[in-house]
Amino acid sequence: MAGVVRIITKQPDTGAVDGFVHAEASDTWHTEQPNYNFDGAVNVPLVDDHAALRVSGFFERDAGYFWRTYCTNPATAGVNCYPATTNPSLVTTIKDQGATDNYGGSLAITVKASDALTITPRFLYQKSIYNGFPLADAPQGGGPAGFPAPAVLGPLPPITPSDFTQGRFFNTQEGGSDQWSLATVTAKYDTGIGRLISSTSYFSRDVFERENMSEWVWQTFLAPGVPLPGTMSEQKKYDNFVQEVRFASEFSGPWQFVTGAYFSDLHGSLPWAGQYPNSDMPGFAAAFPYPASLDPTDSNNIFAETYYTSIREQALFSETSYQFTSNLKGTVGLRLYDIDTTAGGDQHGAGAGGGPPLVDPDETVTARGVNPKGELQYQINHADMVYGLIAKGFRPGGLVPSVPESVCGIYISEINPNLTANDLRRYNSDSLWNYEVGAKTGWLDNRLTVNGSAFYIKWDNIQQWVPLPCGFQYRANAGAAVSKGFELEVHSRPAEGLDLTLGVGYNDARITASSDNSPQKVGDRLLQVPDWTADAAVAYTVPLSSAHNLVGTLDYGYVGSSISANNDPFDPRVRPSYEIVDARVALKWGQQELALVGKNLTNTHANLGDNRSIVAETIGRPRIVTNQPETFGVEFRSNF
Numbered sequence: 001m002a003g004v005v006r007i008i009t010k011q012p013d014t015g016a017v018d019g020f021v022h023a024e025a026s027d028t029w030h031t032e033q034p035n036y037n038f039d040g041a042v043n044v045p046l047v048d049d050h051a052a053l054r055v056s057g058f059f060e061r062d063a064g065y066f067w068r069t070y071c072t073n074p075a076t077a078g079v080n081c082y083p084a085t086t087n088p089s090l091v092t093t094i095k096d097q098g099a100t101d102n103y104g105g106s107l108a109i110t111v112k113a114s115d116a117l118t119i120t121p122r123f124l125y126q127k128s129i130y131n132g133f134p135l136a137d138a139p140q141g142g143g144p145a146g147f148p149a150p151a152v153l154g155p156l157p158p159i160t161p162s163d164f165t166q167g168r169f170f171n172t173q174e175g176g177s178d179q180w181s182l183a184t185v186t187a188k189y190d191t192g193i194g195r196l197i198s199s200t201s202y203f204s205r206d207v208f209e210r211e212n213m214s215e216w217v218w219q220t221f222l223a224p225g226v227p228l229p230g231t232m233s234e235q236k237k238y239d240n241f242v243q244e245v246r247f248a249s250e251f252s253g254p255w256q257f258v259t260g261a262y263f264s265d266l267h268g269s270l271p272w273a274g275q276y277p278n279s280d281m282p283g284f285a286a287a288f289p290y291p292a293s294l295d296p297t298d299s300n301n302i303f304a305e306t307y308y309t310s311i312r313e314q315a316l317f318s319e320t321s322y323q324f325t326s327n328l329k330g331t332v333g334l335r336l337y338d339i340d341t342t343a344g345g346d347q348h349g350a351g352a353g354g355g356p357p358l359v360d361p362d363e364t365v366t367a368r369g370v371n372p373k374g375e376l377q378y379q380i381n382h383a384d385m386v387y388g389l390i391a392k393g394f395r396p397g398g399l400v401p402s403v404p405e406s407v408c409g410i411y412i413s414e415i416n417p418n419l420t421a422n423d424l425r426r427y428n429s430d431s432l433w434n435y436e437v438g439a440k441t442g443w444l445d446n447r448l449t450v451n452g453s454a455f456y457i458k459w460d461n462i463q464q465w466v467p468l469p470c471g472f473q474y475r476a477n478a479g480a481a482v483s484k485g486f487e488l489e490v491h492s493r494p495a496e497g498l499d500l501t502l503g504v505g506y507n508d509a510r511i512t513a514s515s516d517n518s519p520q521k522v523g524d525r526l527l528q529v530p531d532w533t534a535d536a537a538v539a540y541t542v543p544l545s546s547a548h549n550l551v552g553t554l555d556y557g558y559v560g561s562s563i564s565a566n567n568d569p570f571d572p573r574v575r576p577s578y579e580i581v582d583a584r585v586a587l588k589w590g591q592q593e594l595a596l597v598g599k600n601l602t603n604t605h606a607n608l609g610d611n612r613s614i615v616a617e618t619i620g621r622p623r624i625v626t627n628q629p630e631t632f633g634v635e636f637r638s639n640f
Helices: 214-222 405-415
Strands: 018-028 035-047 051-062 066-071 091-097 100-112 117-130 135-137 165-168 175-190 194-212 231-249 255-269 304-323 328-348 358-379 385-395 430-443 448-460 463-467 473-477 480-495 498-513 532-543 548-559 578-589 592-599 623-625 631-639
Parallel strands (some): 066 165
Antiparallel strands (some): 018 631, 117 175, 135 623, 231 255, 255 304, 463 473, 480 498, 498 532, 548 578, 578 592
């Protein structure tokens, strides 16, 4: 399971006015416009030692490095103009596709109501607007349609994006927006023997995206007839209220504890079950040869879905530590949880099989249990420590929209002939036990640090998305797996001004028991998990004067191959390994810094995964999520 990154923001300070401003401009390969961003923050004391305000904001523009071509004359689409056409007399090219504007900010106020009580309300907001998606087409063969299924049966060779042109029949603009806000209030009360903390938050997110569906509809419903222009939209809109209260002791003796209660109410159209408004394609009903499969409420509708989910979680938690000796510390913890998930909705349209809507009545599934944890930590000296950890984790079960059997039955039976679409709506909780040992050590007066850990994870009832070639997907419990490996980190300062870092990780994660509703077999690699990862960095500081330093850094990152989980469960696609090299040279003086920046210096086009389409993948033309190409820029930062 992936880890969680906790971001701790800088809090308002009643001591003094301070802040920073930062600006950056850069140019990326295969773009027509520059990238630029501006951000800054200011801290202002309001009442001496009692209140302060901190405000931050940013604006960022990332240029699009994709081009989109379409048939100049729509009447030639599918006749003598195809997505793979390069004849400039037949196609028109639009550049700067996938360009994104990001902006937002935060406002926080700290109020020291008394020596013991501090209250901090905070509000954060961010919005992104994008004209297209950063997805590379990966055609798998030639032919009359420009994107036929490959002629070779069996697993496909690894796909690496190389062509940054998105070929389409019609001039249909993709893209969307993603905005979220987070309001929090944190109160801390010092009791003299510990701190009582209340954390209240309300998170709201709204994502709206539009995707071209012309080629897929033509392949699926209209070929060899005339293609028609059209798009499909998806909206993911949900809110989450969270309240947590905890007490953290500050005793003078060897015994300490943290205990508290947690409540969460998440509801709306979640990322795995968004809302799809009617995707009308004018002329579809007249061109479709099977009228009985049309949506009776809207004959030109390809697909629509309304599906809402509510997840209510209550939990009690406690963690106790005891300092047995000045070197040995033990910790045990428990979390008791109770989670109810309710979901329901309907779908209709030709893509859902036509006819009356497919209705999922509201249904509730419950997860209850206990997660324990135990840890021993031995501090050899001030620089060296070893530890051992045993902990249990879980994810609750839930519900997803039903898979239309009339459309996807052939693929469901290929997984298991006894499965029905109704079997695929529910999935159960999964859980794991993590066994870990590690050490953190310092050498040569801490000029060399070596940290490492080894882990063994036993994962049961794995939740795994299973995307079907018909465009629908469900969440399966894919049996059991074992994940085992290690991580090693070395940091050294061998000479004045020279800083070296090296890290390596290995993870062998494989299925150990299969299940009836998943295509994964015993011995298969877990999806989305690279085997090897590595990173290295060199930083060197050269004093130019008593007030000026020149700092150069070179960063290298390696991610091993992995198996994509996004589109083909029968022949999963390999995501090849990739390497990224970045560099930076900065002149620093006082509180200022001016730097030249180079990102992805080798212009690597990595396969980060084949995209799960809003519509369905066009046969023979996967869309690959890739990274930003080679970029060079300059940035300036000033603190005050």
